[in-house]
Amino acid sequence: MANLTDKTFEVFDTTLRDGGQSEAVGFSVEDKLQLTEALDHLGVDFIEGGWPGANPRDDAFFEAARGLTRRHARLLAFGSTMRAGNAPAEDPVLSGLVSARPDGVVIFGKAWDLHVELGLGIGLEENLDLIRESVAYLKAQVGLVLFDAEHFFDGYRADPEYALRTLDAAVAGGADRLVLCDTNGGSLPAQIGEAVDAVRTRFPDTVAGIHCHNDGGLAVANSLAAVEHGVRHVQGTLNGLGERCGNADLTAILPNLILKLGYRGGALGTAELERLTATSRLVDELANRSPQNNQPFVGQSAFAHKGGVHVSAVRKDARTYEHIAPEAVGNIRRILVSDQSGKSNIVHKLQELGLMERLEGNDAAVTQVVERVKDLEHQGYQFEGADASFELVVRRVIGDLPEYFRLVGFRVLDAKRHAGEAPESEATVMLEVGGERAHTAGSGNGPVNALDHALRKALAGFYPELREMDLVDFKVRVVSAGGGTDAAVRVLIESGDGHGNWGTVGVSANVIEASYQALVDAVTYKLAKSGRSDHLQAGDSFAERAEAGLDASR
Structure with missing residues (x-):
């Protein structure tokens, strides 16, 4: 399987292309260039930049991206197999891919007989020819070709042999990766595992990949299941951006694979993972989205503790209520102050704000602060986003705040x-x-x-x-x-x-x-x-x- 070991996997990011299909998200050329540099810095192996020839913005991006200096990531162009009746060299989609001069290409082809006959309106054998000839032409022109088997898992459930034959055609054309797509996003982990086992048995020497959508809320789980069954090429987007319910979220996949299961990406290990939160927030900023506070690993609330019992335990040993150290993904622990706060919350917050030395040995003052905060929150105040007001409450309670006016x-x-x-x-x-x-x-x-x-x-x-x-x-x-x-x-x-x-x-x-x-x-x-x-x-x-x-x- 290329240079991949049992504990190594490839990271393929499609935030720029699939993520850009999210409702109300539209990356400019400048946004995509900035994200390309950030993703390369994070350590991903492949960046899918867009579909050249489909719109002027993607054409401009590939032209501008030639001026970027990348340390590791390869920039790939996305497109489809050629149209029925076209010769490869004359097909506008394939020509657009070649003209973009990317480091490699990704083309999708139909792996579900329903889509072949209903969507394309051609015969099953003709579809196999389109896949084989398109891959072979691009292999000769570009060198690196990934084949996305669209609707593979639906196709495998409908007609396992035909779905596998689409992969036969891609391998015959020289495909370097066979990417299995859960395009409708409705598969379950056990179904993913069963199909991946069949692919690994039939193609033991070709790297298999996984590309999941999140319509059933299982894109991350399905991606992890695929890896456990032998896939070593993982596709997704940062923050789960993507059409409909989004794509598999790399901000959850990567720490689970690296920190929980002991895998390593090609250039993405534990050190690079510490950039994950910052990169996630850059994506949201450029996408003009509010970050999802409760997003696993990288969300602002992922390591936030509010209940007094929780805080007391975390102060003794963070493992009591944290499954990983927040610093491992570039996040931070936050202790919230609210009407649910106990003494432990207040003490931690005072330490965090550098105020505890003023209250050392003064348990009565700490109790006063706790009661004052609870009373204010009962009135409608909220200090979770107002640390300055909280500090002033404390200083007023202990008489350490001048009346400036x-x-x-x-x-x-x-x-x-x-x-x-x-x-x-x-x-x-x-x-x-x-x-x-x-x-x-x-x-x-x-x-x-x-x-x-x-x-x-x-x-x-x-x-x-x-x-x-x-x-x-x-x-x-x-x-x-x-x-x-x-x-x-x-x-x-x-x-x-x-x-x-x-x-x-x-x-x-x-x-x-x-x-x-x-x-x-x-x-x-x-x-x-x-x-x-x-x-x-x-x-x-x-x-x-x-x-x-x-x-x-x-």
């Missing part, structure tokens, strides 16, 4: 003067710092943005570091009222200053009030992390400093 009042106006014009938003705030008061105003793209501008303009003269701040993201969620809480709206704000980002939260029955709470926490956290311990710098009056803040922000 005090709100006297604010007003927000939103006006739409004409039907064809955008609304205008303006906010005014009255703050007290050092015993003096002043009004400041700000406008913005919406009421929250205006309020943010007004607040920071008022304070920038006193605290110049606030000029570095920006509002990065803003989320609103309606939370259920009841159970003794009046909370109706939760606002999560992400702020940044060029050195890092932090999250804060506010809750109120009024979205503007909730936003203000989150904004105040964001500003307060910035001042606290800047090392501010003073309430107010000596010198100029509040009005002079507020005016300086306004001028600096104009």
Whole structure:
């Protein structure tokens, strides 16, 4: 089987081609070039770049990809067997594959008699001729040819001998790999194993591959079953992207094969696996998708612990509730703080934030923090995405947070003067710092943005570091009222200053009030992390400093 040993397998990534067929996903040429470099860096053996001749974007990609320097991965072009009645050299699909000048080609042919007679409308023997002649022509022109036996498992269940004869034809043409496709995604692991056994018996000297879709939710399980039955070439996409329910997810297949079953990819071992989470998130970013938090291995919640009993056990030995070390796939452990938190959660979070030294030996303070967090979460607060607000809660409980300013009042106006014009938003705030008061105003793209501008303009003269701040993201969620809480709206704000980002939260029955709470926490956290311990710098009056803040922000 080529240079593959019993514990070595090939990794074939089709994110750029099959993954690009996901609903609402469309990779640009630049996206595909960036992903090609990332996949090569990860250590995959083959990258399926697209179907040259099918659209201008794939043609442009293969042309641009010639300028990439790859360390290991081979770039393959995808297409079909030639049309009935065509000569190989005159077939536009085969010509397009050759013209793209890839490192190899992948062509699919029909392995299910139903598709041959109904889909292609030709005889079964003619289909075998198309497969053999297409593979032979591409083998002579390109060198490396992989044959995708489309609908192989459905075909094998319908007519085992004919499905195997399609592979005979590909081998006769010189195919380097026989890839068995569960195209409809409905097979079960036992069915995969039975068919793979028959293929391995009939073709012991040709590398067999597996390509599964996830319509039955079993693409990863089916791929692992195929490997256990002798397949050594594994195809899939990162994050399971693909048409309908997606393809087999390599972010689950690879760690299971490498960490659980002891296999190694050609250039992808335990060291390369540590890049998996970062590569997964790059794919989601370029696909303009929100990462799936509960995705195995690479999801943000894959190693997140919330229940107090779990956290207590994990702190003693992570193996109690983690099947692998998160670092093995480039992920991290997260301890969540919520109304389900026990003392262990809080202690771990305090250690993580560098606050535990302030509470050493003060069990009463830790208990106070636990009770305060539970009370706030009962009101509708959520600290899982708001570490900055959590830190401020702790510092307020232990009396370690200066009062940098005090709100006297604010007003927000939103006006739409004409039907064809955008609304205008303006906010005014009255703050007290050092015993003096002043009004400041700000406008913005919406009421929250205006309020943010007004607040920071008022304070920038006193605290110049606030000029570095920006509002990065803003989320609103309606939370259920009841159970003794009046909370109706939760606002999560992400702020940044060029050195890092932090999250804060506010809750109120009024979205503007909730936003203000989150904004105040964001500003307060910035001042606290800047090392501010003073309430107010000596010198100029509040009005002079507020005016300086306004001028600096104009």
